[in-house]
Amino acid sequence: MSYNLLKGKKGIIFGALDPNSIAWKTAERVHEEGGEFVLTNAPIAMRMGQINKLAEQTGAKVIPADATSEEDLKNLVEQSMEILGGKIDFVLHSIGMSVNVRKGRPYTDQKYDWTQKGTDVSAMSFHKVMQTLFKADAMNEWGSIVALTYMAAQRVFPDYNDMADNKAYLESIARSFGYFFGRDKKVRVNTISQSPTPTTAGQGVKGFDGFISYAEKMSPLGNATALDCANYTVTLFSDLTKRVTLQNLYNDGGFSNVGVSDAVMEAFITSQEAEIAK
Ligand SMILES: NC(=O)c1ccc[n+]([C@@H]2O[C@H](COP(=O)([O-])OP(=O)(O)OC[C@H]3O[C@@H](n4cnc5c(N)ncnc54)[C@H](O)[C@@H]3O)[C@@H](O)[C@H]2O)c1
Numbered sequence: 001m002s003y004n005l006l007k008g009k010k011g012i013i014f015g016a017l018d019p020n021s022i023a024w025k026t027a028e029r030v031h032e033e034g035g036e037f038v039l040t041n042a043p044i045a046m047r048m049g050q051i052n053k054l055a056e057q058t059g060a061k062v063i064p065a066d067a068t069s070e071e072d073l074k075n076l077v078e079q080s081m082e083i084l085g086g087k088i089d090f091v092l093h094s095i096g097m098s099v100n101v102r103k104g105r106p107y108t109d110q111k112y113d114w115t116q117k118g119t120d121v122s123a124m125s126f127h128k129v130m131q132t133l134f135k136a137d138a139m140n141e142w143g144s145i146v147a148l149t150y151m152a153a154q155r156v157f158p159d160y161n162d163m164a165d166n167k168a169y170l171e172s173i174a175r176s177f178g179y180f181f182g183r184d185k186k187v188r189v190n191t192i193s194q195s196p197t198p199t200t201a202g203q204g205v206k207g208f209d210g211f212i213s214y215a216e217k218m219s220p221l222g223n224a225t226a227l228d229c230a231n232y233t234v235t236l237f238s239d240l241t242k243r244v245t246l247q248n249l250y251n252d253g254g255f256s257n258v259g260v261s262d263a264v265m266e267a268f269i270t271s272q273e274a275e276i277a278k
Helices: 022-032 043-048 051-058 070-084 112-135 163-185 208-218 226-237 262-277
Strands: 010-014 036-040 088-093 139-149 188-194 248-251
Touching (some): 010 022, 022 036, 022 051, 022 088, 022 226, 036 051, 088 112, 088 226, 112 139, 112 163, 139 163, 139 226, 188 226, 208 262, 226 248
Parallel strands (some): 088 139, 139 188, 188 248
């Protein structure tokens, strides 16, 4: 259902790779709500991905940009303002990648070149995106910037590896830059901490299937889907959340505040009983 929440608003959406991507679902929902946007992704992802299909579907232009390159980001922001005919109201940073995770390197045996690359892509890119927007004075007053994160920034999830540190850094950047963006430009900056979601990035995490079903059993409302995340993001881009800023907002069916659930306890006791009966 559409509520026209984003009518007249213009933005940039990073990170739509395929129809499972959270950014893909967000682009579809933003389009339904009347928002106009430019889609962007790393040049290499564009060759592999299906972004042109999404662009056709939503009437968006696509501008390649490696989010670690200041030059690419400057060009992206300039071109976006030209295409959209003025300043920007919303930005979604939906980018994450760890080389250590991809190559199966455990947290206790990092290859630091890879760690640095992951930090640059997953966290520092958010600073670079915001600094580029800030310096170009590219955001309209009461605009909204959102990045996606995961609760491993607060609690230990051993297989989340160095992405946990990247997410902690990302969330801190949201607060620190959000202060200046709020004070000087009246722009809000938040992160959404999303449930495990079956996407390309999500499924790269070792033991993801166990991860997702554990979270499902722990959460009173079940895991938030990519569409749930898209809907939440739409509210944060809308004028209904004008003074929500510097926040890390959980979209996780309640997972983050549950110690243990009946369903998880039941599964644990059943497996313990089976162990004893052996
Ligand atoms: N899937 C989950 O379980 C989950 C849970 C919480 C948070 N998140 C976060 O959601 C965000 C989106 O991930 P997703 O799950 O939709 O997976 P995804 O794989 O569909 O999206 C990740 C995107 O990052 C892009 N990217 C990688 N390197 C880049 C670069 N140098 N420049 C520009 N873009 C680059 C990829 O091309 C891809 O489009 C990420 O920040 C991820 O950490 C995901």
